[in-house]
Amino acid sequence: MGRIVESFEGFNLNSEDNKEDLFLPNAYDYKNSSHELKKGEIFLGNIKISGQYDDMGEYTKKRNSFNTIRMGEQAYSITGEPLPRNEHRPIFIHKREEGEYDRYQNAKIRDIRMGYYNK
Numbered sequence: 001m002g003r004i005v006e007s008f009e010g011f012n013l014n015s016e017d018n019k020e021d022l023f024l025p026n027a028y029d030y031k032n033s034s035h036e037l038k039k040g041e042i043f044l045g046n047i048k049i050s051g052q053y054d055d056m057g058e059y060t061k062k063r064n065s066f067n068t069i070r071m072g073e074q075a076y077s078i079t080g081e082p083l084p085r086n087e088h089r090p091i092f093i094h095k096r097e098e099g100e101y102d103r104y105q106n107a108k109i110r111d112i113r114m115g116y117y118n119k
Contacts, residue, residue, distance in 0.1 A: 028082060
């Protein structure tokens, strides 16, 4: 089992009400989200789903552009710790859309470098 955290941004993790919302019951059984992959899918990364700088607007745009993109249930940090579910979620896409997704991301990076990308 991972490190015990007492609180996270105002949530008391010792409260039984909040524990279920923040982490899946088996969250500490894994070190990444690969167990959530469906056949033919790849992991794209984690997105922030709440707070001032959330990625939900960008995710909605991607949902409209990519048929197979989906949000998972439990995100993990690069060190293998589960991230609170009310803050972060993993996203996946089918391999057949990987090239198109890469082109989308590269165009977005190019636009940012040119100074005319708006989220």
